[in-house]
Amino acid sequence: MKRKHISLIALLLIIFSLPLSLLACSKNEVIVEIDDTKLSLDDFLYDIYLIEHERDLWNNKFKESLGIDYFDYEYDGTSMKQLAKNTIMTKVILYEILSDQAKKKGYTLSDEEINTIDENVDKLIASISDVQLKESKMNRDILIKANNKLALADKYYLALIRDFEVNEESIQSTVDSDVYREYKTECLYVPTTEISNKNISPLDEDELDKAYDKIRFIKQLILKGSDFEEILGLVEGAIHYERNFILSDNTAEGEYKEAAKELANGAYSDVITTQFGHYIIHMLDNNSPSRYEMAIESAIKDEKTNQFKIHYDKLLEEYEITINTEYWDSIY
Incomplete structure (x- = not known):
């Protein structure tokens, strides 16, 4: 059915x-x-x-x-x-x-x-x-x-x-390809906050310092040629996930989107810090048509x-x- x-x-x-x-x-x-x-x-x-x-x-x-x-x-x-x-x-x-x-x-x-x-x-x-x-x-x-x-x-x-007769070319002309340009990324993330009972609280100063040291260490590993899979086996507490978005989406922080849109395919970002934590972004496809x-x-x-x-x-x-x-x- x-x-x-x-x-x-x-x-x-x-x-x-x-x-x-x-x-x-x-x-x-x-x-x-x-x-x-x-x-x-x-x-x-x-x-x-x-x-x-x-x-x-x-x-x-x-x-x-x-x-x-x-x-x-x-x-x-x-x-x-x-x-x-x-x-x-x-x-x-x-x-x-x-x-x-x-x-x-x-x-x-x-x-x-x-x-x-x-x-x-x-x-x-x-x-x-x-x-x-x-x-x-x-x-x-x-x-x-x-x-x-x-x-x-x-x-x-x-x-x-x-x-039903539909003029697909005419309809396509009304859809702005720049507006719907999709960025496909993956990232390694080190949180600087914790969530408890729906409340977001920053980590204490000592934990914040450790989080920053961890993301800087990850960046050094990338510069030496390590990929994300290797790094996950070396760095405890790093989180990996994919993020796909167009610029009007609210699924990624503004800092993340601004950094990502400047990356060439295959490139890695510097350390990007948002209110939730530190990221290093890897661009998979900066102009996906999906x-x-x-x-x-x-x-x-x-x-x-x-x-x-x-x-x-x-x-x-x-x-x-x-x-x-x-x-x-x-x-x-």
């Missing part, structure tokens, strides 16, 4: 403003009615599971440190819970309409695609505990149906955007996204969509 492309569709959802008739119907199992198609909770369970999984991942990483649940976090004045509800509803409608269009255009899933979906669903079920599966109210049939629909919608979407190419690719995708939005808005006009908001609000 090619979830990469489905994720791309998901990223589009926040920009759609659906012209729907939001009617508060009587409570029943139907959540959304699209023409004659009635969608119940079973049609929402997989997307609810994905959102809840994202919530669990976020909470495991940030809840303790930030003291807030994922659903209580606010973005532009709206809680993540409400954004999640909106996203789920929009995704379900989107996939239903795209899969319906796929069927009308004669698209089907191949035996290989169906078998892949079956295998992926079995892997998903195997990765979920019995308790989690019961709480999610999902079963294999529900997951197979949901993923078949996603795959068919994806097939239609990919065929659609392939046919970020520039990514920026062009992103601009092309943005253009296709805009074209897809226009196409999808027209599709919505062909359907009568009714949301049972009272029931939806009561269950999620």
Whole structure:
């Protein structure tokens, strides 16, 4: 199952403003009615599971440190819970309409695609505990149906955007190669600070002197022909890592970027000192095209996204969509 492309569709959802008739119907199992198609909770369970999984991942990483649940976090004045509800509803409608269009255009899933979906669903079920599966109210049939629909919608979407006409040369001319010039570096780093409970504190004077002596010793080893790998085996406490950036990035300190951009390929810097410690930089590639190419690719995708939005808005006009908001609000 090619979830990469489905994720791309998901990223589009926040920009759609659906012209729907939001009617508060009587409570029943139907959540959304699209023409004659009635969608119940079973049609929402997989997307609810994905959102809840994202919530669990976020909470495991940030809840303790930030003291807030994922659903209580606010973005532009709206809680993540409400954004999640909106996203789920929009995704379900989107996939239903795209899969319906796929069927009308004669698209089907191949035996290989169906078998892949079956295998992926079995892997998903195997990765979920019995308790989690019961709480999610999902079963294999529900997951197979949901993923078949996603795959068919994806097939239609990919065929659609392939046919969109995009002037790539014109788009490329709008992307400044100097702005997206990427510097690929590696460095040896000797810290002059320590981090405790999210607080950054400078080392004491004696440790600061030792740190400076250590980085100067490293510099002497480089001048004698040692490479970083050799030095790491000789100097205890030196830290090695790679840093790739364009000048507008905030992933490297200003002093680091200013020193790096002056280096020729293969060259080593002098000792560079920032608020966090001492560095010696080794330039691997001072004009990598990767970020520039990514920026062009992103601009092309943005253009296709805009074209897809226009196409999808027209599709919505062909359907009568009714949301049972009272029931939806009561269950999620």
